[in-house]
Amino acid sequence: MGSQQKHPKFAHLPLATSGPLECALKGTPLLTHPYFNKGSAFTKEERTQFELTGLLPPSIQTLEQQVDRAYQQYSTRHDDLAKNTFLSSMKEQNEVLYFKLLSDHLTEMFSVVYTPTEGDAIQNYSRIFRRPEGCFLNVHDIDRIPHDLSLWGHADEIDYIVVTDGEEILGIGDQGCGGILISTAKLVLTTLCAGIHPNRTLPVVLDCGTDNEELLNDPLYLGLRHKRVRGDEYDRFVDTFVQSARKLYPKAYIHFEDFGLPNARRLLEKYRPEIPCFNDDVQGTGCVTLAAIMAGLHVSKQKLADLRLVVFGAGTAGVGIADQVRDAIAAERNIGKDEAAKQIWLIDKPGLLTTSTPLNPAQEGFARPAEEWEGSKTDLESVIDRVKPNVLVGTSTKPKAFTESVVRAMARHTERPVILPLSNPTRLHEAVPEDILKWTDGKALVATGSPFKPVKGPWGPGGKEVELEVAECNNSVVFPGIGLGSVLCRASRVTDKMLVAAVSGVAELSPALGDATAPLLPGVDVVRDVSVRVARKVVQAAVAEGVATEEGIPEDEETLDEWIREQMWDPVYRPLKLVGMEGASRQARGEMRVVGSIGGRDQSEL
Numbered sequence: 001m002g003s004q005q006k007h008p009k010f011a012h013l014p015l016a017t018s019g020p021l022e023c024a025l026k027g028t029p030l031l032t033h034p035y036f037n038k039g040s041a042f043t044k045e046e047r048t049q050f051e052l053t054g055l056l057p058p059s060i061q062t063l064e065q066q067v068d069r070a071y072q073q074y075s076t077r078h079d080d081l082a083k084n085t086f087l088s089s090m091k092e093q094n095e096v097l098y099f100k101l102l103s104d105h106l107t108e109m110f111s112v113v114y115t116p117t118e119g120d121a122i123q124n125y126s127r128i129f130r131r132p133e134g135c136f137l138n139v140h141d142i143d144r145i146p147h148d149l150s151l152w153g154h155a156d157e158i159d160y161i162v163v164t165d166g167e168e169i170l171g172i173g174d175q176g177c178g179g180i181l182i183s184t185a186k187l188v189l190t191t192l193c194a195g196i197h198p199n200r201t202l203p204v205v206l207d208c209g210t211d212n213e214e215l216l217n218d219p220l221y222l223g224l225r226h227k228r229v230r231g232d233e234y235d236r237f238v239d240t241f242v243q244s245a246r247k248l249y250p251k252a253y254i255h256f257e258d259f260g261l262p263n264a265r266r267l268l269e270k271y272r273p274e275i276p277c278f279n280d281d282v283q284g285t286g287c288v289t290l291a292a293i294m295a296g297l298h299v300s301k302q303k304l305a306d307l308r309l310v311v312f313g314a315g316t317a318g319v320g321i322a323d324q325v326r327d328a329i330a331a332e333r334n335i336g337k338d339e340a341a342k343q344i345w346l347i348d349k350p351g352l353l354t355t356s357t358p359l360n361p362a363q364e365g366f367a368r369p370a371e372e373w374e375g376s377k378t379d380l381e382s383v384i385d386r387v388k389p390n391v392l393v394g395t396s397t398k399p400k401a402f403t404e405s406v407v408r409a410m411a412r413h414t415e416r417p418v419i420l421p422l423s424n425p426t427r428l429h430e431a432v433p434e435d436i437l438k439w440t441d442g443k444a445l446v447a448t449g450s451p452f453k454p455v456k457g458p459w460g461p462g463g464k465e466v467e468l469e470v471a472e473c474n475n476s477v478v479f480p481g482i483g484l485g486s487v488l489c490r491a492s493r494v495t496d497k498m499l500v501a502a503v504s505g506v507a508e509l510s511p512a513l514g515d516a517t518a519p520l521l522p523g524v525d526v527v528r529d530v531s532v533r534v535a536r537k538v539v540q541a542a543v544a545e546g547v548a549t550e551e552g553i554p555e556d557e558e559t560l561d562e563w564i565r566e567q568m569w570d571p572v573y574r575p576l577k578l579v580g581m582e583g584a585s586r587q588a589r590g591e592m593r594v595v596g597s598i599g600g601r602d603q604s605e606l
C-alpha cells in the first residue's frame with residue numbers, strides 16, 4: 001500500500017488520489033479532523049498558512065517517524081483487544097497514519113483489526129465504547145432514516161456502504177448495535193486492501209433490538225433493549241434504509257454483512273436484481289472458497305468435474321459456498337444446476353439434508369433424495385464414508401467438529417483431501433491446521449477462516465521437517481476487490497458473471513499453482529495486487545454484461561490496471577491547499593463525516 005505508482009494521465013478523474021487536497025479547516029478543527037490531520041508532519045508552510053503554529057511542538061517529522069512512534073506505542077499495549085482499541089483511537093485522530101501503520105505491519109495487525117480480535121471488540125462494544133463511529137438507524141424511527149442518512153454527504157460523495165443488522169456477527173451470534181463495528185471493520189479492509197476512499201464510505205447498523213439475553217440484561221448495553229423486531233416492520237425498516245440510501249447516494253454500492261440466516265439471502269435476492277449490492281457472507285465467502293477449492297484441485301490434479309464436496313454447517317456461508325461451487329461445476333461440465341448440485345452434500349444439525357429434513361428455501365436445491373438414505377446414518381463421518389468426498393468445508397460454528405476420525409476418514413478416501421475449517425473466530429474452527437496435517441501425514445490441503453501460524457512437521461522428502469504455510473480462506477481476500485471494481489465502473493448490478501470473474505482473479509494468483517507446498521490462496525502481504533486483479537476482472541465482466549455505467553473505462557488490460565490504481569486511496573500525506581469556507585466543497589470543509597470531539601486515553605499522535 002502506498003508504494004504503487006500513480007498515473008498522472010488519470011489524475012483528472014474524480015476519485016484520483018494524486019495532487020493537493022483542498023482544505024478549508026484551520027487551527028484546532030484541522031488537527032482534530034482525522035482525514036486532514038497530519039500531526040507532527042504538517043510542513044512549516046502549512047503550519048503558518050493553516051494557523052497551527054503554537055498548537056504543535058516545533059519538530060517536523062515524516063510519516064515514517066510517526067509510524068515508528070505509533071508502532072512503539074502499539075507494542076506496549078498488553079493484549080490484542082487493547083491493541084484494537086488503540087488502533088481505533090488512532091483512526092479517529094489521523095487516518096493516513098492509521099492506514100500507513102496498518103499497511104506497514106499488515107501481517108501482524110490484520111487479525112487485530114479484523115477476525116478474531118474485532119469479534120472481541122464487538123462483544124465488548126458497550127463496555128469499551130468511547131465515541132460513536134457510523135450511522136445508527138432505529139427501527140422505531142423509520143421516518144427519520146432519510147434525515148439520519150443524509151448527514152453523511154451529498155449525492156455523489158458516498159461510494160461504499162456496509163450495513164448489518166447485527167444478528168449473526170462473525171461466529172459470535174447476535175450482537176445488536178455492537179454490530180456497527182463489523183461495518184466499520186469491513187470498511188477498514190476495503191481501504192486497506194483495495195484503496196476504497198475512506199472518506200467516501202458509510203458504515204451502518206440497523207438496530208432492531210437483540211435476542212441476546214446477556215446484552216438485554218447488561219445495564220451498559222447501548223442498543224435498543226428489546227427482542228428483535230421481525231416480520232413486516234423489519235422489512236419496512238430495511239427497505240426504507242435501502243430506498244433512502246439509493247435516493248441519497250445513487251452511486252453507492254451496498255454491502256450486506258452478518259445478517260441472520262432467515263434474512264441474509266432473502267434480502268440479497270430481493271435487492272440484487274435492482275441495485276448494486278452484495279452479501280459478503282453468501283457471495284464473498286462463496287467466491288473465496290471456490291478459489292481455494294480450485295487451487296486444491298489443481299494440486300491434487302483433479303478438476304471441478306471430479307469434485308465431491310461436503311459442507312458442514314448449511315447456513316448463510318455454507319449454502320453461499322455450495323451455490324458458487326454448484327454454478328462453477330455447471331459451467332465447467334456444461335450441465336444444469338440441479339445436476340451439478342449432485343456433487344455437493346450439505347450437513348446441518350439434523351445430519352445430511354435430505355428431502356425429508358425440514359429445509360429452508362436456500363437449502364432445497366441440495367437436498368438428497370430421502371429414499372437413498374433411508375436407514376443409513378447421516379452424521380458427518382458416516383456421510384464421508386459413504387460419499388467419499390475430496391473436499392470438506394466447515395461453516396458450522398461448532399469447534400472441533402472435524403475430529404481425528406473425521407479427518408482420517410477424508411484421507412482414507414482421497415490422496416490429497418482439501419479441508420477448510422472456516423468458522424470464525426479462531427476458537428470456533430472445526431479443527432486446527434496442526435491437527436489436520438498431523439492426522440493426514442501432511443497430505444491435507446488446508447485453509448482456515450481466521451489466520452493461523454505455519455505448521456512444522458516431517459512431511460518433506462524422506463521425512464524431512466518442513467514448515468507449511470496455511471492460507472486464510474476469508475471473504476476479505478475477495479470482497480474488497482469486488483467492491484473496488486463495482487464502484488469504479490459504477491456497476492448498476494453485481495451479476496453472477498462478475499462474481500465468477502472475481503473467483504478467477506483470486507484463483508490465478510494462488511501460490512499453490514506454482515508450488516504444490518505453498519498456500520492455496522494469496523496472503524495479506526499481496527492483498528492490494530489481488531484487489532487490482534479482482535477489480536480488473538470484475539470491471540471487464542461488468543462491461544461485457546452491459547452493467548458498467550462509467551464512461552471512459554480503458555479496454556487495454558495494462559491501462560485498465562493503471563486506471564484502477566490511480567483511483568485507489570493510499571496512506572500518503574498530500575499537500576494541503578487552503579480554500580475559503582465559502583464555496584468550498586463539503587469535503588474541503590471537513591463535513592464528509594460526522595466528527596465528534598476526541599476522547600479516550602489512547603491518543604498517540606496529534
Ligand SMILES: NC(=O)C1=CN([C@@H]2O[C@H](COP(=O)(O)OP(=O)(O)OC[C@H]3O[C@@H](n4cnc5c(N)ncnc54)[C@H](O)[C@@H]3O)[C@@H](O)[C@H]2O)C=CC1
Pocket residue numbers: 168169170171172260261280281285312313314315316317318347348349350394395396397398422423424425428448449450473474475476
Ligand atoms: N471464512 C469466512 O470467510 C467466513 C466464515 N464464516 C463463518 O462461518 C460460520 C457460520 O456463519 P454463517 O453461515 O453466517 O452462520 P449461520 O448461523 O447462518 O450458519 C451456521 C450453520 O451451522 C449450523 N450448525 C450449528 N451447529 C451445528 C452442528 N453441531 N452440526 C451441524 N451444523 C451446525 C447451523 O444450524 C447453521 O445452519 C461462522 O463462524 C462465521 O464466522 C462466515 C462467513 C465468512
Ligand SMILES: CC(=O)C(=O)O
Pocket residue numbers: 115169170171258280281424474475476
Ligand atoms: C468473515 C466473515 O464475514 C464472517 O465470519 O462472518
Ligand SMILES: [Mg+2]
Pocket residue numbers: 169170257258280281
Ligand atoms: Mg461476515
